[in-house]
Amino acid sequence: MTDVARLAGVSHQTVSRVLNGHPNVREQTRLRVRAAIAELGYRPNRAARILVTGKSQVIGVIAQSSTLYGPMSMLSAFEQATGASGFAVSVGSVRSLDRRSVAEAVERHLDQRVAGIVIIAPVVSANEALDDLPVDIPLVTIDGDPGRSIPLVTVDQEAGARDATRFLLEAGHRTVWHVSGPADWFDSAGRVRGWRRALEEAGAEVPPLVSADWTAASGYQAGQMLARMAEVTAVFTANDHIALGILRALSERGRRVPDDVSVVGFDDVPEAAYFIPPLTTIRPDFNAVATESLSVLLRQIDQGERGCERRTIAPELVVRDSVAPPRG
Amino acid sequence: MTDVARLAGVSHQTVSRVLNGHPNVREQTRLRVRAAIAELGYRPNRAARILVTGKSQVIGVIAQSSTLYGPMSMLSAFEQATGASGFAVSVGSVRSLDRRSVAEAVERHLDQRVAGIVIIAPVVSANEALDDLPVDIPLVTIDGDPGRSIPLVTVDQEAGARDATRFLLEAGHRTVWHVSGPADWFDSAGRVRGWRRALEEAGAEVPPLVSADWTAASGYQAGQMLARMAEVTAVFTANDHIALGILRALSERGRRVPDDVSVVGFDDVPEAAYFIPPLTTIRPDFNAVATESLSVLLRQIDQGERGCERRTIAPELVVRDSVAPPRG
DNA sequence: AGCAAAATTGTTAGCGATAACACTATCCGC
DNA sequence: GCGGATAGTGTTATCGCTAACAATTTTGCT
Numbered sequence: 060m061t062d063v064a065r066l067a068g069v070s071h072q073t074v075s076r077v078l079n080g081h082p083n084v085r086e087q088t089r090l091r092v093r094a095a096i097a098e099l100g101y102r103p104n105r106a107a108r109i110l111v112t113g114k115s116q117v118i119g120v121i122a123q124s125s126t127l128y129g130p131m132s133m134l135s136a137f138e139q140a141t142g143a144s145g146f147a148v149s150v151g152s153v154r155s156l157d158r159r160s161v162a163e164a165v166e167r168h169l170d171q172r173v174a175g176i177v178i179i180a181p182v183v184s185a186n187e188a189l190d191d192l193p194v195d196i197p198l199v200t201i202d203g204d205p206g207r208s209i210p211l212v213t214v215d216q217e218a219g220a221r222d223a224t225r226f227l228l229e230a231g232h233r234t235v236w237h238v239s240g241p242a243d244w245f246d247s248a249g250r251v252r253g254w255r256r257a258l259e260e261a262g263a264e265v266p267p268l269v270s271a272d273w274t275a276a277s278g279y280q281a282g283q284m285l286a287r288m289a290e291v292t293a294v295f296t297a298n299d300h301i302a303l304g305i306l307r308a309l310s311e312r313g314r315r316v317p318d319d320v321s322v323v324g325f326d327d328v329p330e331a332a333y334f335i336p337p338l339t340t341i342r343p344d345f346n347a348v349a350t351e352s353l354s355v356l357l358r359q360i361d362q363g364e365r366g367c368e369r370r371t372i373a374p375e376l377v378v379r380d381s382v383a384p385p386r387g
Numbered sequence: 388m389t390d391v392a393r394l395a396g397v398s399h400q401t402v403s404r405v406l407n408g409h410p411n412v413r414e415q416t417r418l419r420v421r422a423a424i425a426e427l428g429y430r431p432n433r434a435a436r437i438l439v440t441g442k443s444q445v446i447g448v449i450a451q452s453s454t455l456y457g458p459m460s461m462l463s464a465f466e467q468a469t470g471a472s473g474f475a476v477s478v479g480s481v482r483s484l485d486r487r488s489v490a491e492a493v494e495r496h497l498d499q500r501v502a503g504i505v506i507i508a509p510v511v512s513a514n515e516a517l518d519d520l521p522v523d524i525p526l527v528t529i530d531g532d533p534g535r536s537i538p539l540v541t542v543d544q545e546a547g548a549r550d551a552t553r554f555l556l557e558a559g560h561r562t563v564w565h566v567s568g569p570a571d572w573f574d575s576a577g578r579v580r581g582w583r584r585a586l587e588e589a590g591a592e593v594p595p596l597v598s599a600d601w602t603a604a605s606g607y608q609a610g611q612m613l614a615r616m617a618e619v620t621a622v623f624t625a626n627d628h629i630a631l632g633i634l635r636a637l638s639e640r641g642r643r644v645p646d647d648v649s650v651v652g653f654d655d656v657p658e659a660a661y662f663i664p665p666l667t668t669i670r671p672d673f674n675a676v677a678t679e680s681l682s683v684l685l686r687q688i689d690q691g692e693r694g695c696e697r698r699t700i701a702p703e704l705v706v707r708d709s710v711a712p713p714r715g
Numbered sequence: 716a717g718c719a720a721a722a723t724t725g726t727t728a729g730c731g732a733t734a735a736c737a738c739t740a741t742c743c744g745c
Numbered sequence: 746g747c748g749g750a751t752a753g754t755g756t757t758a759t760c761g762c763t764a765a766c767a768a769t770t771t772t773g774c775t
Contacts, residue, residue: 060761070725075763083723105498106437107761111730115434124463126657131459135452138480147495150478152466167475170433275661300658307661329454330628333603333635335663388731398755403733411753435731439760 060101067095078103109172117147118356119168121161121178121185124152127273128328129246129298129343130179133201136349137177144353146174156180161188169196175356177201182243197359199352202246205369210359212352212370214343216246219374220253223295223323223341225261226376230321231384232293234263238281238305239270240297250297250325266291271301278304285320286312292320292385299324299331302338306381310335317383327377337379347372388429395423406431437500445475446684447496449489449506449513452480455601456656457574457626457671458507461529464677465505472681474502484508489516497524503684505529510571525687527680530574533697538687540680540698542671544577545584547702551623551651551669552585554704558649559712560621562591566609566633567598568625578625578653594619599629606632613648614640620648620713627652627659630666634709638663645711655705665707675700 064071069088076084077092095101109115118141122134134150141148149171151164161178165188168176175197180186186204199210220237227235237254240247251268258265269285271277278301285291286309296302302324306316314320316336324331327342351370359365392399397416404412405420412420423429437443446469450462462478469476477499479492489506493516496504503525508514514532527538548565555563565582568575579596586593597613599605606629613619614636624630630652634644642648644664652659655670679698687693 071761072726072763073724076724079763083721085723088723102494102498104438104761106434106443106500107730108763109434109730110432110438110732110761111763113730124466126456126459126463128454131454135454135480138452139482142482148480150480152463152476152478154467154470166430170430172434275658279661303658304661307663307665310663330603330631330658333607333632335635335638337635399731400733400756401754404754407733411751413753416753432731435760436733437760438731438762439733441760 060103063092063095063099063101066099067092113172114174115172116145117149117171117173118353119171119173119176120148120150121153121164121168121176121180122150123156123179124154128300128326129202130181132345133179133348136345137201137352140346140349140353144357149173156182156185158184158188161185162191165189165192175199175360177352177356178203180204181246183245184243194365195363196365197356198365199356199359201348201352204245208367210355210366210368212348212355212372213245214345214348215371215373216249217253217256218371219325219341219343219376220250220295221257222374222376223325224254224257226339226378227293227295227321227323227382228257228261228263230293230382232321233385234258234266235293235295236266236285236291237268238278238285238294238296238301239268240301241272242270247297254295271297271304273298273300275300275304275307278302279308281305282308283312285309286314293322293382294320295323295325297325299326299328299334299338299340302331302340302381303334306334306336306338317381318386321382321385323382331377332379334381336381339379339382340377341374342377343374344372388431391420391423391427391429394427395420441500442502443500444473445477445499445501446681447499447501447504448476448478449481449492449496449504449508450478451484451507452482456628456654457530458509460673461507461676464673465529465680468674468677468681472685477501484510484513486512486516489513490519493517493520503527503688505680505684506531508532509574510569511573512571522693523691524693525684526693527684527687529676529680532573536695538683538694538696540676540683541573541577541700542673542676543699543701544574545581546699547653547669547671547704548578548581548623549585550702550704551653552582553589554667554706555621555623555649555651555710556585556589556591558621558710560649561713562586562594563621563623564594564613564619565596566606566613566622566624566629567596568629569600570598575625582623599625599632601626601628603628603632603635606630607636609633610636611640613637614642621650621710622648623651623653625653627654627656627662627666627668630659630668630709631662634662634666645709646714649710649713651710659705660707662709664709667707667710668705669702670705671702672700 153160153164177199180200180203202213269281282305324338324340327340331338481488481492505527508528508531530541597609610633652666652668655668659666
C-alpha cells in the first residue's frame with residue numbers, strides 16, 4: 060500500500076480512502092491512485108482490514124455436507140443470490156447437524172468475524188446450538204424451527220403438501236397415503252401436517268403414516284408394502300427419490316402408474332420428468348428462498364438488530380403423468 | 388489476549404506460545420494460561436494471526452455451484468477428508484467455470500492467504516486460469532486437464548468406461564453405443580476414449596458417438612433416436628442421469644431393458660439401484676479421490692514446492708439388472 | 716480582498732497477534 | 746563454585762490497514 064501511495068504521490072491514507080469509496084477524494088487523485096494500483100497489481104490485505112475494522116464482508120453459511128437435493132439446491136441458490144450484494148460467502152460444512160458440530164461451525168465463523176450467519180437447519184438439533192449465540196450477530200435459518208424465535212425463511216411445506224394431496228383427491232381418489240421423510244426434519248413434519256389437513260378438510264379417511272428417510276431405498280421398502288394393498292390408489296411422497304423407489308416397487312408387483320396407483324412427489328428434481336412415468340410433483344422455489352434469506356440477513360446487518368422475521372415461500376404443483384383417476 | 392496474560396500472571400507472548408503449542412513452556416504455566424483462557428472465554432483473533440504470519444490454516448476449494456452429482460460428491464468428500472488435517476476449507480463457489488470467474492475465485496482465495504488451492508476443474512476453461520497463478524502456491528486440480536503440468540487427481544475415466552464397455556461386450560453384444568457428456572469436459576473425453584479403446588481391442592465396430600449434456604433430458608432425447616434403431620442392443624452412457632432418460636425413451640417405444648437393450652451408466656448415484664430396471668453402472672470412489680487430493684496438497688504445503696504429481700483412482704463396476712445377453 | 720466553511724489530504728495511533736531478540740533462572744560437568 | 750549451555754519468560758517491533766484528528770487547500774460569500 061505504501062508503494063502505491065508513493066507511486067501515486069499521495070499518502071497511504073488517501074489510497075485507503077480510494078479503496079473504500081470514501082466521498083471526499085478529488086476525482087483526479089482517485090484516478091491517479093487507481094492507476095498506481097493497477098500498475099503495481101496491488102491487492103489489499105483482507106486480514107489487516109478485518110483486524111482493524113473488526114468486520115469482514117463475508118456471510119457464513121452452515122450446511123450439512125451431504126448430497127441431498129434440497130439442502131444442496133438451497134446452498135447453491137444462496138451462493139448465486141449473494142453475487143451482487145458485495146458479500147462473499149464462506150461455507151462451513153458440517154458432517155452432521157448435531158448440536159456440537161453446529162456449535163463448532165458457528166465458532167469458526169465467529170472467529171472469522173463474519174458479518175452474519177445463515178444456517179440450513181432442517182432438524183431440531185441444528186437449531187439448539189443457536190440459542191447460545193450472542194444476540195447481536197445477524198442470523199437467518201433456512202428451513203429451520205418454526206417454534207423458535209429466530210429469523211426464518213422456509214418453503215411452505217404445508218401448502219405444498221396440501222396442494223399435492225388435494226390434487227389427488229380432486230382426481231377422484233377416496234383417500235391419499237403419505238410416505239414421509241425422517242421424523243426429525245421440519246420439512247417432513249410440515250409435509251405431514253399439510254397432507255393430514257387436506258385429508259381432514261375433504262373429510263377423507265386418514266390412512267396410517269408410512270415413514271422413510273429421503274432415499275430411494277427407503278421409498279422402495281415402503282413401496283413394497285403399499286403395493287400389496289389393493290386399497291392404495293394414491294400416494295403422496297415426501298420427496299421425489301422416495302417416489303422413485305415406490306415407482307420401482309409398484310412396477311415390480313405389476314401395479315401400473317398411474318392406471319392402478321397415482322403418485323405425487325416433492326422437490327421436482329431435474330430427473331423427475333424422466334421417471335417412469337414422469338412424476339407429478341411439488342416444486343419449491345429455491346431461488347426465492349435464497350433471495351429472501353439474503354435480504355432478511357442484509358436488513359439485520361444494516362439495522363444492527365436481529366428481530367425475528369419470518370418468510371415462507373409457496374411452492375408450485377408441476378403436473379406430469381403419474382396421476383390419474385382411480386379405476387372403476 | 389492481554390487480559391488472559393494478566394489473569395494468568397504472564398506476558399502476552401507466553402499466552403501466544405501456549406496457543407501455538409510451543410515447546411518451551413513450563414507445564415504449570417501452560418495450565419495456568421489454559422485456565423485463564425477458559426475462564427475468559429477467550430478466542431484468538433484469526434485476522435491478526437494471518438496478518439502477522441502471512442499464512443492461514445485454510446485450504447481454498449474452487450468448485451462450480453451446481454447440483455451435478457459428480458462435482459458435488461467430490462466437494463462433499465473433500466470436506467470430509469479435510470476433517471482431521473487441522474485445516475479448514477473455504478469453498479469459493481463460482482457460477483460458471485469460465486476463465487474469468489475462476490481467476491476471480493483464485494484471487495479471492497489468495498486474498499485470504501489460503502495455504503493451498505484445490506480446484507474441481509472438469510473443463511478446459513477452468514484450467515486456463517491456473518496458468519497465471521504464482522508457482523509457489525500449492526495447488527491440486529481434481530478431474531482437471533491431464534495435458535497440463537499441474538498436480539492432478541482424478542478418477543480413471545478411461546478404465547471405468549473400458550470396464551463398462553467390456554462388460555457389455557462380454558455379455559455377447561456385437562458392439563456398444565455410447566452417449567457421451569458435454570464435449571468440453573475431461574470426464575466425457577476420458578469416457579469416450581475408454582469406450583472406443585475397449586471396442587477396438589475387441590475388434591468390434593465403433594458406432595457413431597451420440598452426445599448429451601449430463602441431464603436426463605438430454606439422455607431422453609438421445610434415447611428417442613437409439614430406441615428407433617433395431618441394431619442398438621447395448622448402450623453405455625456417460626452418467627446415470629443420461630441413462631435414466633434413455634430408460635424412459637426405450638420404455639416409451641416398447642423396447643425392454645435388459646431384454647431388448649442393455650444399458651450401463653456411470654456414477655452410481657444413490658437412486659441408480661431403483662431405476663427401472665436397477666442400473667448397472669460404474670462407481671467412482673469419491674472418497675479416495677478426496678483423500679489423495681488432500682495428501683498431494685499437504686505434501687506440497689510441507690515441502691514448499693509444487694511438483695506435478697498425478698494420481699488416478701480406478702472406479703468399480705456395480706452389476707445390477709440392466710444388462711443381459713442380446714436376444715437370439 | 717478577506718474570512719469562515721467546506722473539501723481534500725496528511726499524520727499518528729492503534730487493531731491483536733507473532734518473531735526476534737534479550738533476559739533470567741536452572742542445570743551440567745569439571 | 747564457576748563458565749556455559751539450556752530452559753523458560755518478557756520486551757519490542759511489526760504485519761497492512763483504518764479511524765480520528767490535524768493540517769492544508771479550495772470555495773463561497775460579503
